[in-house]
Amino acid sequence: xxxxxxxxxxxxxxxxxxxxxxxxxxxxxxxxxxxxxxxxxxxxxxxxxxxxxxxxxxxxxxxxxxxxxxxxxxxxxxxxxxxxxxxxxxxxxxxxxxxxxxxxxxxxxxxxxxxxxxxxxxxxxxxxxxxxxxxxxxxxxxxx
Numbered sequence: 621x622x623x624x625x626x627x628x629x630x631x632x633x634x635x636x637x638x639x640x641x642x643x644x645x646x647x648x649x650x651x652x653x654x655x656x657x658x659x660x661x662x663x664x665x666x667x668x669x670x671x672x673x674x675x676x677x678x679x680x681x682x683x684x685x686x687x688x689x690x691x692x693x694x695x696x697x698x699x700x701x702x703x704x705x706x707x708x709x710x711x712x713x714x715x716x717x718x719x720x721x722x723x724x725x726x727x728x729x730x731x732x733x734x735x736x737x738x739x740x741x742x743x744x745x746x747x748x749x750x751x752x753x754x755x756x757x758x759x760x761x762x763x764x
Contacts, residue, residue: 717734718733718734
């Protein structure tokens with residue numbers, strides 16, 4: 621049977637109470653929120669406790685440690701500025717690769733820039749005639 625409502629009447633909205641209980645959802649959200657806040661407070665308290673215990677167990681520095689300002693550990697030491705060291709190394713390598721100089725002056729071994737070495741190699745390869753290749757050998761079993 622279909623009900624007909626008067627044109628000015630608004631239908632009453634309803635939901636099934638057996639499927640969704642708003643009170644239990646609100647209660648579960650409240651429990652989840654309070655558990656999260658409680659866990660955060662306990663965690664922060666635990667870290668504060670650990671920090672205090674560490675400070676209490678840490679021995680004070682020796683009295684002479686504050687007076688030796690320029691003292692360094694024995695070599696090899698860590699790099700103070702590794703990126704600057706790498707940049708310096710690249711500049712030195714680029715200087716060596718792009719300049720003329722002696723590798724061993726006594727033996728007459730010199731270095732030239734890479735671009736110049738490639739140009740000299742190509743010029744030498746063009747000036748040297750290609751050696752003729754030997755004729756192919758006859759396959760075995762064939763007599764000439």
